[in-house]
Amino acid sequence: MSNQRISGDTKYLFKRDRTWWVKLSVPRPLRGVLGYDLRRSLHTQDIEAARRARWEAIEEFRAKIEKLRAEQSGEVAEAPAATVSDPDRTRPAKDGIRRVDQHIVEIVSDSGEGAQKCGQILGLVSGKMGNGVWTVEIIPAEIQPPARERQGASGIRVRMGSKKITNMGNEADMVVAFNEQVLYSRIDNGAYRKGTIVLLESMWAEDPDERIRKQYQEALADFHAQGLIVHELPIQKECLKLVNDPRRGKNMFVLGMLCRIYHRDTDKAKIEIAKTFKKKGDKVIKINHDLFDAGYAFARDNLDYEFEIPAAEKDRLKSAVVINGNTAAGLGVMAAGIELVSMYPITPATSASHYLAEDFHLTGGFVHQAEDEIAAIGFAIGASYAGKTACTITSGPGMALKTEMIGLAVMAEIPLVIIDVQRGSPSTGLPTKVEQGDLLASLYGAPGDSPKIVIAAATISECFHFVVMARKLAESFRTPVILLTDANLATGVQPIERPDVSEEWFAAPLDQSAWDENVAPYDWDEATGLSDRPIPGMRGGEYILTGLAHNRHSKIAYDSASNQEGMNMRSRKLTTLAATMKPPEVHGDPTGDLLIVGWGSTLGAIEEAVDLARLQGKKVSTLHLRFLSPLEPGLKKIFSGFKKVMTIEINYSDDPDAPMINKENRRISQLALMLRAHTLIDIDCWSKVPGHPLQPGAIGRVIDARLAEIEGASSCSA
Amino acid sequence: MFGLKGDWSLEVKDRYFTLQDYCGAEPRWCTGCGDHGILAAVHRVCRDSQIRPEKTVAVSGIGCSSRLPHYMNTYGFHGLHGRALPVACGIKSRRPDLDVWVATGDGDCFSIGAAHWIHAMRYNMDLTLLVFDNGIYGLTKKQTSPTTPMDVPTNTHPSGALLPPLNPLTVTLGVTNISFVAQIVDWNAVLRHEVIKKAHEHKGTSFVRIIQRCPVYVEAIGKRLQNEPARLKLLTHEKGIQLDDGVKNMFPNRAEHDPSDLAAARALAQDEEVLPLGILYHNPDAPRYETMSSVGLEMSVDEKLAGMNEALDHFAI
Structure with a gap:
């Protein structure tokens, strides 16, 4: 930076690396889409040239802002969706059908009214039509919370797009609400914006309870005041024409409505409905199909909304499967040749086992529901010890209970795959909601030094492939492998490339050949820490595995040298693995002002925010880690290419502005x-525990704030 | 004699195992400890049944009892306190070809591992489960166990246990799907051997509670029983164990008991004054979990690949 002060008019201008840039602040309501400001380089070092050139850019920026403002205020029916990547892509199509790049729709209801099922099918159908999709479930922790209460809101968000969708996005474009109170819960979460279309069940206006009628009318006025575009629909009344109790069935009516509004393939939807109710028989399927048709006709005759989301994702994928992260993990277990999953029910991990209970027999596997979390991992360890590398699937509180067993698997070098679908913790915490709070516990949760492999899936595709990798790593390195996923990935539905399953992914057949009696059961290679293991049934390999300190012969050894050697060897395995890895790739330029480091399910939201910021000319890049133990190599070098490095995570950190917090005690x-410990670099962080996935808009605001700080620091030092 | 059968015909096997083939490290239990005799019985039963050492796994938890695997020359798994049973069940689940023994104690099984005890009994996998019940925590130096009598002072209860001891037999006999429940004392070698042999032969979880002497910390418990033979009752029946009259006569208190009679077994177990010895309950037909958990073991790679593709088809566009 030049330290020569520029006198005179520098309105809208700033200087970076000797070049002049122009920037214009974005009005607050539009920042979710456009970011904190619009900026671009003027490609000149001459202040006079910059002064002349700035106006063209400012005019262009203003036009962009005005256009978006028009789209978002009132005229939503005309131009409903502003896409993050390219707002210009939203344009009316012929015949009143509006073509959009993407749309976010929510369905919210009381628990038990089937909003999630409705949204899941909408997501599946969209995926199967070749759209990009991401779904996020809104789940109350109770099975049957009281009706019409904000806390009891149950539902789902479905983000549909032309191309790949990797996260939940920002504010929803449309919402179907079964009552006005559950809608409030989402409003409290900042789920909507001015102009969000609300399709609201109108039955409450005529409720016999005066209090409810009043609540409804007040809410209606409030929604209008907030700028929501509310349409009251007699959904209940319409459903009553077909069924006696629309509490069951209303969801399929709504699905029909949404399939009309979004031009979804009705045949595909009906196939999914039939699948959903196949256990309940043809009669139930018929009723639900009728409700679906009625909803479709109702929307056609009564609503003016019609959107077309061209299906371009199918062009990218050779052959797709539409699945959520837990199903992906279950399929990954099968593709890895794992024969046994031993588990205890725990939200949000259990649905992986539900899936396996359906299909595991296809690859000869078995789901063991153990008496508790400890028994679940103990059972898996037993099978692994006997040569059948097993898997246990759990969530944070279950990980806590399994800790002693994980330590045993580390100590005795037993291969094992542990999948931790993280939820909000500590303690019982937020059972149904996302958090990335188990990272340190996974690495350091056990007493003593307990080196193990820890990896984190960042996408639904990785939920599948990382299980295959985990089993291989577990066996090659004779160690437990913890695979971290989370509640966001667990329930997020997305089309992914269909895995081309290979025989090589399966576990090798059980080896029962004779063992060379001269080879010890822990014949550690000094250079790598690796050793082969005898498996029961191998003649000559008989040994007694023990969790006590032991020597190469697996004999209990309390002496200093043996203990030190065992610890060295177990740790050396991680170094050996790290030596085989390449440095991770930076998304964006390899150098710049700000590098955001993430891990796990935040990948999609972070990259979307970073891509937008880069479009606006900001020098921000991102790096996403998959290996947490051992850490991927080359991080220090990569970090040194940026003025500032920060992590963005869904776990707790003190707010820097909180009382008494300073840089030292934060x-x-x-x-x-x-x-920080690994690189000795002053790495900053922004993390929150909102109980929902991070949204690109929020991350964009963090990027802007940090860039402003960097800029401020630079001009101070100037 | 090697290979010579009862009918004087000769069966030549490629391998014949002697007691020595099952003996591992030199036992480190205290002199006079009942565990030595139990180990000897296990070695003998292994030898008599000629099970292959490489196909045998001895699993244990933590405690004096749980050192047993180290004294076997087979595969072994000396794991965590209370957790022998989940590990043993896991081994058996996908390797029903392995012969699995479990050595555990009153603290390991009835206290820290109690949940697994109940559920393993219900799974009824083919395990030989030996509970070394000395009524005390020995390895950690004399703390109260669930079966410590109230009049025995311990380091955690110097005035004696606060509550009457747990009755492991009534608990076990109360579990659904049990298939074999027996009780012995460590100091009668013939009874010990016969019951452990029957337990090993049984297909299912064979629960054997072994009242075992700990001469170091609670010598009184064993001494009392040895001095009062009337407190022991030998169970005899054609379906039970067969003993010579000489052995039977060592037990003045005897009763005919049909081991298929669960109600009678429970009544015998309920008696806190007299300890029944022998087989209390035996049901050879109870379902075994490993027959269900091992489904699909025989599938070929091609079948698995086809199955995998079928599974993916369920989610295809």
Whole structure:
């Protein structure tokens, strides 16, 4: 930076690396889409040239802002969706059908009214039509919370797009609400914006309870005041024409409505409906098909909304499967040749086992529901010890209970795949909601030094492929492997490339050949820490596995040298693995002002925010880690190419502005803590525990704030 | 004699195992400890049944009892306190070809591992489950166990246990799907051997509670029983164990008991004054979990690939 002060008019201008840039602040309501400001380089070092050139850019920026403002205020029916990647792509199509790049729709209801099922089918159908999709479930922790209560809101968000969708997005474009109170719960979460279309069940206006009628009318006025575009629809009344109790069935009516509005393939939808109710028989399927048709006709005759979302994702994928992360993990277990999953029910992990209970027999596997979390991992360890590398699937509180067993698997070098579908913790915490809070516990949760492999899936595709990798790593390195996913990935439905399953992914057949008696059961290679293991049934390999300190012969050994050697060897395996890895790739330029480091399910939201910021000319890049133990190599070098490095995570850190917090005593987020220790670089963090996935808009605001700080720091030093 | 059968015909096997083939490290239990005799019985039963050492796994938890695998020359798994049973069940689940033994104690099984005890009994996998019940925590130096009598002082209860001891037999006999429940004392070698042999032969979880002497910490418990033979009752029946009259006569208190009679077994177990010895309950037909958990073991790679593709088809566009 030049330290020569520029006198005179520098309105809208700023200087970066000797070049002049122009920037214009974006009005607050539009920042979710456009970011904090619009900026671009003027490609000149001459202040006079910059002064002349700025006006063209400012005019262009203003036009962009005005256009979006028009789209978002009132005229939503004309131009409903502003896409993040390219707002210009929203344009009316012929015949009143509006073509959009993407749309976010929510369905919210009381628990038990089937909003999730409705949205899941909408997501599946969209995926199967070749659209990009991401779904996020809104789940109350109770099975049957009281009706018409904000806390009891149950539902789902479906983000549909032309191309690949990787996260939940920002504010929804449309919402179907079964009552006005559950809608409030979502409003409280900032789920909507001015102009969001609300399709609201109108039955409450005529409720016999005066209090409810009043609540409804007040809410209606409030929604209008907030700028929501509310349409009251007699959904209940319409459903009553077909069924006696629309509490069951209303969801299929709504599905019909949404399939009309979004031009979804009705045949595909009916196939999914039939699948959903196949266990309940043809009669139930018929009723639900009728409700679906009625909803479709109702929307056709009564609603003016019609959107077309061209299906371009199918062009990218050779052959797709539409699945959520837990199903992906279950399929991954099968593709890895794992024969046994031993589990205990725990939200949000259990649905992986539900899936396996349906299909595991196709590859000869078995789901064992153990008496508790400890028994679940003990059972898996037993099978693994006997040569059948097994898997246990759990969530944070289950991980806590399994800790002693994980330590045993590390100590005795037993291969094992542990899938932790993270939820909000500590303790019982937020059972149904997402958090990335188990990272440090996974690495350091056991007493003593307990080196193990820890990897984190960032996408639904990785939920599948990382299980295959985990089994291989577990066996090659004779160690437990913890695979971290989370509640966001667990329930997020997305079309992914269909895995081309290979025989090589399966576990090798059980080896029962004779063992060379001269080879010890822990014949550690000094250089790598690796050793082969005898498996029961191998003649000559008989040994007694023990969790006590032991020597190469697996004999209990309390002496200093043996203990030190065992610890060295177990740790050396991680170094050996790290030596085989390449440095991770930076998304964006390899150098710049700000590098955001993430891990796990935040990938899609972070990259979407970073891509938008880069479109606006900001020098921000991102790096996403998959290996947490051992850490991927080359991080220090990559980090040194940026003025500032920060992590963005869904786990707790002290707000820097909180009372008494300063740079020294601030408790920082989990990956940031690890990376600081690992690189000795002053890594910052932004982390929150909102109980829902991070949204690109929020991340964009963090990027802007941090860039402003960097800029401020630069001009201070100037 | 090697290979010579009862009918004087000769069966030549490629391998014949002697007691030595099952003996591992030198036992480190205290002199006079009942565990030595139990180990000897296990070695003998292994030898008599000629099970292959490489196909045998001895699993244990933590405690004096749980050192047993180290004294076997087979595969072994010396794991965590209370958790022998889940590990043993996991081994058996996908390797029903392995012969699995479990050595555990009153603290390991009835206290920290109690949940697994109940559920393993219900799974009824083919395991030989030996509970070394000395009524005390020995390895950690004399703390109260669930079966410590109230009049025995311990380091955690110097005035004696606060509550009457747990009755492991009534608990076990109360579990659904049990198939074999027996009780012995460690100091009668013939009874010990016969019951452990029957337990090993049985297909299902064979629960054998072994009242075992700990001369170091609670010598009184064993001494009392040895001095009062009337407190022991030998169960005899054609379906039970067969003993010579000489052995039977060592037990003045005897009763005919049909081991298929669960109600009678429970009544015998309920008696806190007299300890029944022998087989209390035996049901050879109870379903075994490993017959269900091992489904699909025989599938070929091609079948699995086809199955995998079928599974993916369920989600295809």
